[in-house]
Amino acid sequence: xxxxxxLLLTVSFAFLHSKAQSCKTDxxxxxxxxxLKETIKKDPRKNLVDLKKLIPGLLVSMPYAxxxxxxxxxxxxxxxxxxxxxxxxxxxxxxxELSKKGLALKLYDAFRPFPVTCKMWRLVPDRRYAANPRxxxxxxxxxxxxxxxxxxxxxxxxxxxxxFDNFTDSAHHNFxxxxxxxxxxxxxxxxxxxxxxFNIVPTEWWHYQWMNRAGYEIIDLDFDDIREILH
Ligand SMILES: [Zn+2]
Numbered sequence: 001x002x003x004x005x006x007l008l009l010t011v012s013f014a015f016l017h018s019k020a021q022s023c024k025t026d027x028x029x030x031x032x033x034x035x036l037k038e039t040i041k042k043d044p045r046k047n048l049v050d051l052k053k054l055i056p057g058l059l060v061s062m063p064y065a066x067x068x069x070x071x072x073x074x075x076x077x078x079x080x081x082x083x084x085x086x087x088x089x090x091x092x093x094x095x096x097e098l099s100k101k102g103l104a105l106k107l108y109d110a111f112r113p114f115p116v117t118c119k120m121w122r123l124v125p126d127r128r129y130a131a132n133p134r135x136x137x138x139x140x141x142x143x144x145x146x147x148x149x150x151x152x153x154x155x156x157x158x159x160x161x162x163x164f165d166n167f168t169d170s171a172h173h174n175f176x177x178x179x180x181x182x183x184x185x186x187x188x189x190x191x192x193x194x195x196x197x198f199n200i201v202p203t204e205w206w207h208y209q210w211m212n213r214a215g216y217e218i219i220d221l222d223f224d225d226i227r228e229i230l231h
Contacts, residue, residue, distance in 0.1 A: 023118030025136045031220040037229060039217060046216065048142055049088035049231045051081040051110060055095045059106040059150060063164060064116070070165045071123045079223050081110045082230060084142040087210040090196040091145065097192055102153060108146040108164045108206060112139035114220040129167050136218040143210040145198075149189055158185040164206050172203050 030036040040046045052058055058081075063069040065076040083091065095105050117137050120130040131137035138144035149158045161182040162171045169175050173190070176183060186205050194200075198208035219226070 023115070023121070023133045025114070025133050025218055025220075027136045027218050029114070029136075029218040029220050033221065033225055033229070036217075036219060036221065036226065040229070043215070045085050046142075047085045047231050048082045048111065048226060048229060049085055051083060051088060051091065051107065053231075054088055055092045055105075057099065057104050057152070058091075058095060059104060059155075061106060062109055064109060064112070070129060070167070071120055073119075073123060075116050075119055077223065078227075080227070080230070081107050082142065082226075083110050083145065084210070084216060085231075086212070087143055087145070087198070090198065090210070094192050094196050097195075098149060099152070102151065103149050103158075104152050106148050106150045106157060108148070109139060110145050111142040111219070112137060113222045114140045114218050115222060129165075138209040138213060140218040140220075141213065141216040142219060143213040143216050145208050146204075146206045147189075147208070148206055149185065158188075160185055160189075160205055162205070167203075171205055173200055173205060174202065 030039055040048075052060055060081045062076060062079055062081070065074065065079050067074050069075065082088070091105070098104055114133070114136065117131055117140055118133050121133050124130045131139075139146075146164060148160055148164070150156060151158065159179070159182050161175075161178045162168065170178070173186070178186075189205070190200060193208045197211050199211050201207050201209070
């Protein structure tokens with residue numbers, strides 16, 4: 001009897017725990033590899049492209065793949081940097097344009113699995129810092145990037161005034177109480193990103209999203225789930 005009770009308690013705890021872990025969004029979502037493949041078959045622009053393979057000299061350094069991020073938890077398992085086809089090809093052109101000036105892109109994040117957005121929200125349920133899973137993030141749709149510019153010769157990041165994921169006013173695009181060099185660097189990034197089809201968000205100098213992003217579903221799959229269809 002006692003054993004039965006212990007078993008019952010364990011099972012109900014596991015059930016409640018798994019319920020608490022569940023996470024829903026109101027946006028159109030693909031939750032299986034076969035449904036993702038289906039959407040790609042209907043619209044090849046939805047292909048996911050490996051950015052390191054596509055873009056020569058692209059530096060990728062993902063803070064979410066270590067505990068050195070705002071959640072203090074390693075959020076990524078076996079990550080790679082990928083985007084949908086159109087923004088990926090645009091990023092290649094941006095890299096080509098910057099390379100003429102001795103500069104290159106450094107990527108902090110690109111596609112982010114929806115389960116990670118859920119985990120971020122559980123750790124930090126505050127809209128100022130994390131995307132509410134209800135709406136999802138454009139990172140979950142494979143159409144947003146977090147990035148900066150580096151000097152190819154030194155490998156150093158250009159001064160942008162704040163680090164990545166700094167959630168203060170000084171990271172905002174309309175914050176101008178900064179050294180002229182920082183303002184010029186942010187303007188350089190903004191100009192080149194907009195030229196090839198990306199939009200800003202006002203509160204994060206490092207975040208850009210594909211302008212023509214209507215119709216891209218949230219991808220509720222992990223990196224390992226989608227690796228086999230990566231281009
Ligand atoms: Zn972002």
